[in-house]
Amino acid sequence: MAAADKIRVGGIICHRGLALVGVMSAPDRPGLVAALFKGLGQERLNAQFIVQSIDLNNESHVQFCVAREDAQRVLEIITPIAESLGAKKVVQRMPVALVAVFGPDFRERPGIAGTAFSALAGAGINILAVSTSISTISCLIDDAHVEQALAALKEVFALP
Numbered sequence: 001m002a003a004a005d006k007i008r009v010g011g012i013i014c015h016r017g018l019a020l021v022g023v024m025s026a027p028d029r030p031g032l033v034a035a036l037f038k039g040l041g042q043e044r045l046n047a048q049f050i051v052q053s054i055d056l057n058n059e060s061h062v063q064f065c066v067a068r069e070d071a072q073r074v075l076e077i078i079t080p081i082a083e084s085l086g087a088k089k090v091v092q093r094m095p096v097a098l099v100a101v102f103g104p105d106f107r108e109r110p111g112i113a114g115t116a117f118s119a120l121a122g123a124g125i126n127i128l129a130v131s132t133s134i135s136t137i138s139c140l141i142d143d144a145h146v147e148q149a150l151a152a153l154k155e156v157f158a159l160p
Helices: 030-041 066-082 112-120 143-156
Strands: 009-025 048-053 059-067 089-102 130-134 134-143
Touching: 009 048, 009 066, 030 048, 030 059, 030 066, 030 089, 048 130, 059 066, 066 089, 089 112, 089 143, 112 134, 112 143, 134 143
Parallel strands: none
Antiparallel strands: 009 059, 009 089, 048 059, 089 134, 130 134
């Protein structure tokens, strides 16, 4: 893509060495995510890239990333909490990585998310989860595809 056709962004970042943990199919109710993350916080474990969704059966699915070296300990803490909340399954996937395109002011600039997602799809990279803010689009992918993902994003976005 010609430089003039690229969308200008603030930059692209990458975080590697992550594990994805999912608390799947828990009955949705107030306090669900509070219980999960309070438990991690009490054990001084940090979660990042938190995504929650509610399906058509009113079941909640919570996915989040932790440092890969903390993954086993996180499972030991989360599993009994998830069971007490009625979750049907706790899953883990690793290694995963987070690639993100950041601002400024994406809320006023349409097309950035579609461009990022299309670039990754065009490179044959499956997005495991997405999280956005007014200035960042973060995609969770298999760690094995990081270099391809960064190259694909740099092909469509103009960096400073």
